[in-house]
Amino acid sequence: xxxxxxxxxxxxxxxxxxxxxxxxxxxxxxxxxxxxxxxxxxxxxxxxxxxxxxxxxxxxxxxxxxxxxxxxxxxxxxxxxxxxxxxxxxxxxxxxxxxxxxxxxxxxxxxxxxxxxxxxxxxxxxxxxxxxxxxxxxxxxxxxxxxxxxxxxxxxxxxxxxxxxxxxxxxxxxxxxxxxxxxxxxxxxxxxxxxxxxxxxxxxxxxxxxxxxxxxxxxxxxxxxxxxxxxxxxxxxxxxxxxxxxxxxxxxxxxxxxxxxxxxxxxxxxxxxxxxxxxxxxxxxxxxxxxxxxxxxxxxxxxxxxxxxxxxxxxxxxxxxxxxx
Amino acid sequence: xxxxxxxxxxxxxxxxxxxxxxxxxxxxxxxxxxxxxxxxxxxxxxxxxxxxxxxxxxxxxxxxxxxxxxxxxxxxxxxxxxxxxxxxxxxxxxxxxxxxxxxxxxxxxxxxxxxxxxxxxxxxxxxxxxxxxxxxxxxxxxxxxxxxxxxxxxxxxxxxxxxxxxxxxxxxxxxxxxxxxxxxxxxxxxxxxxxxxxxxxxxxxxxxxxxxxxxxxxxxxxxxxxxxxxxxxxxxxxxxxxxxxxxxxxxxxxxxxxxxxxxxxxxxxxxxxxxxxxxxxxxxxxxxxxxxxxxxxxxxxxxxxxxxxxxxxxxxxxxxxxxxxxxxxxxxxxxxxxxxxxxxxxxxxxxxxxxxxxxxxxxxxxxxxxxxxxxxxxxxxxxxxxxxxxxxxxxxxxxxxxxxxxxxxxxxxxxxxxxxxxxxxxxxxxxxxxxxxxxxxxxxxxxxxxxxxxxxxxxxxxxxxxxxxxxxxxxxxxxxxxxxxxxxxxxxxxxxxxxxxxxxxxxxxxxxxxxxxxxxxxxxxxxxxxxxxxxxxxxxxxxxxxxxxxxxxxx
Numbered sequence: 001x002x003x004x005x006x007x008x009x010x011x012x013x014x015x016x017x018x019x020x021x022x023x024x025x026x027x028x029x030x031x032x033x034x035x036x037x038x039x040x041x042x043x044x045x046x047x048x049x050x051x052x053x054x055x056x057x058x059x060x061x062x063x064x065x066x067x068x069x070x071x072x073x074x075x076x077x078x079x080x081x082x083x084x085x086x087x088x089x090x091x092x093x094x095x096x097x098x099x100x101x102x103x104x105x106x107x108x109x110x111x112x113x114x115x116x117x118x119x120x121x122x123x124x125x126x127x128x129x130x131x132x133x134x135x136x137x138x139x140x141x142x143x144x145x146x147x148x149x150x151x152x153x154x155x156x157x158x159x160x161x162x163x164x165x166x167x168x169x170x171x172x173x174x175x176x177x178x179x180x181x182x183x184x185x186x187x188x189x190x191x192x193x194x195x196x197x198x199x200x201x202x203x204x205x206x207x208x209x210x211x212x213x214x215x216x217x218x219x220x221x222x223x224x225x226x227x228x229x230x231x232x233x234x235x236x237x238x239x240x241x242x243x244x245x246x247x248x249x250x251x252x253x254x255x256x257x258x259x260x261x262x263x264x265x266x267x268x269x270x271x272x273x274x275x276x277x278x279x280x281x282x283x284x285x286x287x288x289x290x291x292x293x294x295x296x297x298x299x300x301x302x303x304x305x306x307x308x309x310x311x312x313x314x315x316x317x318x319x320x321x322x323x324x325x
Numbered sequence: 326x327x328x329x330x331x332x333x334x335x336x337x338x339x340x341x342x343x344x345x346x347x348x349x350x351x352x353x354x355x356x357x358x359x360x361x362x363x364x365x366x367x368x369x370x371x372x373x374x375x376x377x378x379x380x381x382x383x384x385x386x387x388x389x390x391x392x393x394x395x396x397x398x399x400x401x402x403x404x405x406x407x408x409x410x411x412x413x414x415x416x417x418x419x420x421x422x423x424x425x426x427x428x429x430x431x432x433x434x435x436x437x438x439x440x441x442x443x444x445x446x447x448x449x450x451x452x453x454x455x456x457x458x459x460x461x462x463x464x465x466x467x468x469x470x471x472x473x474x475x476x477x478x479x480x481x482x483x484x485x486x487x488x489x490x491x492x493x494x495x496x497x498x499x500x501x502x503x504x505x506x507x508x509x510x511x512x513x514x515x516x517x518x519x520x521x522x523x524x525x526x527x528x529x530x531x532x533x534x535x536x537x538x539x540x541x542x543x544x545x546x547x548x549x550x551x552x553x554x555x556x557x558x559x560x561x562x563x564x565x566x567x568x569x570x571x572x573x574x575x576x577x578x579x580x581x582x583x584x585x586x587x588x589x590x591x592x593x594x595x596x597x598x599x600x601x602x603x604x605x606x607x608x609x610x611x612x613x614x615x616x617x618x619x620x621x622x623x624x625x626x627x628x629x630x631x632x633x634x635x636x637x638x639x640x641x642x643x644x645x646x647x648x649x650x651x652x653x654x655x656x657x658x659x660x661x662x663x664x665x666x667x668x669x670x671x672x673x674x675x676x677x678x679x680x681x682x683x684x685x686x687x688x689x690x691x692x693x694x695x696x697x698x699x700x701x702x703x704x705x706x707x708x709x710x711x712x713x714x715x716x717x718x719x720x721x722x723x724x725x726x727x728x729x730x731x732x733x734x735x736x737x738x739x740x741x742x743x744x745x746x747x748x749x750x751x752x753x754x755x756x757x758x759x760x761x762x763x764x765x766x767x768x769x770x771x772x773x774x775x776x777x778x779x780x781x782x783x784x785x786x787x788x789x790x791x792x793x794x795x796x797x798x799x800x801x802x803x804x805x806x807x808x809x810x811x812x813x814x815x816x817x818x819x820x821x822x823x824x825x826x827x828x829x830x831x832x833x834x835x836x837x838x839x840x841x842x843x844x845x846x847x848x849x850x851x852x853x854x855x856x857x858x859x860x861x862x863x864x865x866x867x868x869x870x871x872x873x874x875x876x877x878x879x880x
Contacts, residue, residue, distance in 0.1 A: 053469055090386045090569065091544045100568075164606045171603040177573060177592045178375065270600040272570050280569060283724065283753060 001313065008309065012302045016295075020079075021072060023294040027287045028067040061088070075291060084295070085288040087281075094292040097277065102296065104174055105273035108193055108265070109258045115197035116204055116258075117251060123201070124208020124247075128216060129235060139205065147202035151261050154195045155268040162191060172270035192269040196261050200254055207250045211243040218242075244315045252308030256301045373589035374878050376856075379571075379601040380594075380614040385473065386567055388555060389548035390464070390525045391539070394473025396867040397595050399524035400614070401550070401567070403870040404574050404591065406527035406557035409438050409457065410518055411871040414861040416778050419518050420872070423452060423528055423558065433515040433817065440504040443581045446530050447556035454500040459531035461508070462494040470539035474525040475785060478517055483509045513817035516781040524867070530556060560586040560874055571595045580874075587858070587876045605630060611853040614866050617726070618675040618849040629854050636677040637848040638777030638865045640684045641727060643719075643735070643841040645768045653709035655838040658768075659695040660702035662738045668844055671734050676844040682831045683783035684776045684845055689828050692835050699741060706742055716745045720759050720769040723750035727772040727846060735770070775865045777845055780827055784812040786840075807833070855879040 058064050065071050078085060084094035127139045146154070163171040169191045170176070175184050215221060216239050224234045263275035270276070274293060281289040383395040388402055410427065411420040419427075424438040444452035464471070464479035465488050479485070483497025497509035510517065520526070533547060533556065546554045550567030560582070561574040571594040576586030594601075594610075602620045604610040606627055616624070621632055645655055659681055668676045680694045706713070717739065721728040732748050739746045749766065751759060760769055776783045787808035808830065815826040850862045859875025 086544070091392075091549065092386065159603050159607075164603060167607060171607045171609060172596075172600050177377070178590070267597070268599075270570070270596050272568075277569075285752070 001310070005306065005310070008306050012306070016298055016302060017076075019298040020076070020291065020295055021068075023298075024072050024075060024291060025067065027290055028071065030285075075288075079291075079295065084292040087286050087289045089280075089284045089286045089289070094289055097289060098274065098292050098296055101273050101277050104271060105259075105262055105266070105275060107174075108189070108196065108271060108273060109255075109262055111189060111193040112196035112200060112261075113251075113254055113258055115193060116200035116254065119197060120201035120204025121208050121247065124205045125212055125235065125240060125243075127205065127209040128212030131213060140209070143202045143205040145202075146198050147206065149199065151195060151199045151264050152268055154199060155192070155265060158191050158195050159268070172268075174271060192265050192271055196258065196265050199261060200258055204247070204250060204254070208243065208247055211246050212239060215239045215243045241315060245312060248308050248311045248315060252304050252311075255304035256297070259297055259300065372880075374587075374880060375590045375592060376588040376612065376878060377592045377604075377610045378594065378612045378614070379596055379604070379610055381601075382595050382597055384569060384595045386550070386569060387543065387548055388550035388567060389542050389545070390474070390476060390527070390529075391467075391470045391542045392473055392548070393525045396614075397571075397593070399867040400870050401572060401574075401593060402524040402527055403559065403868070404561040404593075404873065405550075405555065405559045405563065406524070407444070407452075407559050408522060408524070408527045409440075410522050412519060412522040412863075412868060414863050414869075414872065416864050416868075417519070419522060422522075422871075423457075427518070429515075429518070433513040433517065433819075434510050436508045436510075436517060437501070438506045438508070440506070441581070442504050443583075444558055445581050446532075446558050447562050447577065450530070450532055452528065452530075452558050453503050454506045456528050456531045457506045458494050458498050458500055459535065460527075460529045461498045462488065463529065463534070463537070465489065465495050466491060466493070467539040467542070470542055471525075474523070476525055477785070478514070478520050478526060481510050481512065481514065483511045485511065512813065514813075515819045515823070516779075516816045519779070520781065522868075522871070528558065530558075561591060564590065569595065582874060584874055586873060588873075588878045605851055610851075612856065613851045614862065614869065616849045616851050618847050619673065621849050624851055630851055631854050633850040633852070633862055634675075635848055635850075635862075635864065636777070637845050638684070638775045639773050640679060640776050640845055641676075641731070641770070641772045641843045643768050643843065644771045645839065646764060646766055647839075648764065649767065651710050652837050653705045654711045655841065656695070657702045657705035657709060657711075657742060658739060659838055659841045660698045660705065661742045662735060662841070662843065663697040664843055666697070667731060667734045667738075671731055672844070672846065675847040677847065679842040679844050680835075681838060681842050682835050683780060683786075684842060685778060685780040685782050686827060686831045687824070689831055692831060695841075702742055706744070711744075713743050713745070716747050717767045718747050718749055718765075720749045720751060720756060720766045722756045722770070722772075723752055725772065728770050732770060771840070772846070775867065778865045781812070781816060784809070784816075787812060 055064075062071055062074055065074070075085070082095065084098070086092065087094055087097055090097060123139055123143070127136045127143075130136045158169075159171050162169040170188050171191075173188060175188055216235075221234060221239055224238050225231075229238075259275070262271075262273065263278055265271065266273045266275035267279055274296065277289070278293045280286075281293060380397050380400065382397075384397050385392050385395055387393070388398060388405070393399065393402060407423045409422060409424045411422040412418065413420055421441075423440050423444050425441045426439045428437045429435070438457070440452060440454065440457070442451075446452060461479045461482055464476045465482060465485035468476075468480055468485075468489060482495045484495035485497065487493070488495050497511065499507045499509070501507055537545060537548075542548050547556075549555075550563060550572060552563040552566045552572075555563055555566075558581070560580050561576055564573040564575040566572060571592070574591040574593065576589050578585060580586065598615075598617050598620070601610060601613045602616060602624065605613055605616070605624055608627070608629070618634060621634060624630060624632065643658065649655075664678055668674060668678060680688050680692055682688070682692060711717075719732070719736065719739075721732050723729065729750065732750070736746045736748050749759070756769075759766055774782065774786075776786075811826055811830040811833075815823050815830065818826070848866060850866065852860070852862070855878055856876060857879065858877030859872050860877070861869065861872070863869045863871075
């Protein structure tokens with residue numbers, strides 16, 4: 001297992017390099033001069049009268065060098081040393097910008113994913129076990145409804161209902177200013193994490209149901225039943241364990257989907273995380289900051305895939321991570 | 326069955342936590358439901374008052390004047406710093422700030438300020454004449470460092486141009502004694518006092534920033550608004566540092582002006598309008614400056630909130646490419662736009678009509694109001710050099726509803742003339758580059774500024790040597806910097822003499838239309854009924870914290 005993880009990590013390196021290279025090139029080749037957005041248009045003209053100032057600024061930021069290899073390798077070298085540069089809009093180190101927001105995003109995403117699994121998998125199992133029952137139809141209808149409802153619609157409905165009308169939950173933000181207690185943190189987490197969890201859980205219900213139905217119709221499940229095993233034992237120990245393998249893949253893919261969902265959720269709930277930062281960076285065309293975010297999200301997706309592979313082995317001991325097997 | 330109980334248990338736990346956390350915080354406004362307020366124990370200390378403020382999310386994360394350009398920065402700067410003088414909510418009356426008294430020479434050239442000897446920085450150091458001289462000198466020495474709002478008043482101090490790149494103090498800035506400063510301008514300017522009341526002219530602490538270079542001014546800890554590092558002589562200190570989400574401020578105890586800030590803590594949030602509207606509706610905010618006016622009716626029923634709907638000081642305009650000097654085309658466009666109809670139908674009446682001159686100007690009787698006249702517009706277009714087969718590219722900022730809502734109506738107006746009009750909606754960076762870099766457009770939509778405050782606020786847009794050249798070199802194209810000269814001539818005099826110059830200037834701008842000023846969108850401000858005393862939102866809402874010491878805030 002250790003060797004496998006190491007090999008996967010090594011394979012991840014060129015993948016991550018590819019992600020950063022594509023991201024870097026795309027950002028650099030997109031139209032517009034990122035330098036110009038850091039200066040008020042009304043004052044830019046004053047500087048335009050002194051182009052040497054603009055040029056000096058451009059040189060200072062390395063924008064006068066060829067994009068590849070010079071600018072890319074300069075960025076990569078700095079990144080390997082832990083220096084992702086400065087945000088041209090906030091003037092602060094990107095490591096600081098991302099570092100201060102990453103925990104908030106992880107806090108929201110992990111809570112949402114865990115909730116989504118806790119909601120989605122059991123409901124999918126129940127739906128499969130009670131196939132074609134009223135409960136199955138109800139759960140499926142709800143799953144389709146939530147899967148096809150955009151996260152921002154659910155978010156706004158949630159705010160309207162629970163925050164504005166009932167005043168049970170706060171509309172937004174991670175905590176109330178001046179409060180650091182856990183009750184306040186959970187209070188603020190319920191709505192965004194709940195919304196994100198519901199939209200993430202909905203497809204999981206469908207996948208779990210389908211996977212369980214495949215397994216429930218297999219011969220070894222019939223054999224288990226014929227041996228007189230309790231229904232619960234058959235479902236949990238025999239069917240669910242086998243059905244979990246494709247579900248694990250889906251769960252691994254929930255991570256990048258949750259990142260995408262978090263971008264919208266963080267905007268709606270003013271959740272000061274990476275998603276909100278990404279939107280601001282894109283709007284401001286802050287290339288260094290965008291690269292930092294690409295690096296972090298790319299790494300997160302690779303880690304999620306690695307975790308999924310490891311989870312296979314836990315779910316199915318037949319899976320062996322030996323070269324040639 | 327067991328699973329059902331588990332789900333029920335989790336749900337009950339979440340509700341219990343939510344209910345516990347939903348207990349109103351100390352600062353939360355009272356809900357509409359009557360509640361029994363327990364009598365406080367005699368030994369309990371008074372609870373700190375908290376004001377939760379928000380404003381639209383235009384922001385640059387800095388507090389140093391070199392990067393001061395957005396309303397949020399100006400409002401926050403007014404909490405932490407002091408200028409020589411302040412301005413009252415009428416935007417005209419000059420009030421003391423660091424200076425307790427001042428004099429101006431009859432020719433509006435020499436200004437003398439007596440500083441309050443009690444004034445101190447947050448670290449206890451005295452605010453002296455040296456700080457004032459340092460602030461003026463630093464600006465004059467580093468004029469190109471100012472990348473947002475210009476500090477023209479400091480640059481116009483006599484001898485300012487001679488100290489660029491040096492460490493010298495302009496001869497026009499003179500220390501009379503420890504608490505008296507004399508400022509001599511290179512040319513007369515009767516608007517000097519009013520203009521230095523703006524946040525960008527706040528006084529900097531020499532003992533902290535004396536070695537600061539222009540490059541460092543963009544990134545130094547002090548400059549970024551860092552709690553415990555950025556100190557000022559204003560009534561509040563940073564409690565948490567500035568971030569893109571805002572900052573928090575705490576009132577200084579024993580403030581040198583003799584009374585402390587009326588609110589113990591100010592939570593200043595920079596956020597999207599939709600977030601603010603939801604927080605207002607849920608009772609999570611006490612003051613939101615500049616709510617989209619369309620949200621007004623939806624917030625009317627919220628208990629404890631009041632609304633102030635006023636004409637804004639920002640102006641919406643069509644700015645032409647400065648390479649196009651054909652005034653017949655511009656006049657044709659002005660006649661073709663039915664501004665009252667657009668205000669009524671597209672903007673729901675939430676804007677004030679402008680008569681195509683800068684909004685701070687008086688509307689003189691002989692101003693051409695360019696009332697909608699399509700036939701006249703067609704005639705003018707026919708007489709212009711514009712080829713109607715060519716596409717007229719009108720650029721706009723894609724993210725701003727001020728633009729996106731009205732642009733189609735403007736497009737239709739110009740198309741009714743027979744022109745082929747293409748709207749180019751761009752994100753900020755591309756919009757900026759198009760206008761400043763490529764010049765590959767015919768006109769662009771512009772919104773902003775505080776030109777409605779006074780005529781002098783428009784000067785920067787017509788300064789040939791400065792900002793105006795970016796937008797239209799009409800003045801320069803005519804071989805002279807007439808507009809800039811006229812603005813400065815008007816500033817040098819007062820009364821009838823000033824009015825005569827402004828009248829002439831208004832007629833010229835009205836005739837040549839370097840910009841077609843269209844309308845001033847209304848601003849909606851929403852605030853808690855707990856705010857009182859001298860509380861006021863200024864017409865230029867960015868200056869509303871200048872008199873915060875006079876506010877009251879009911880517990």
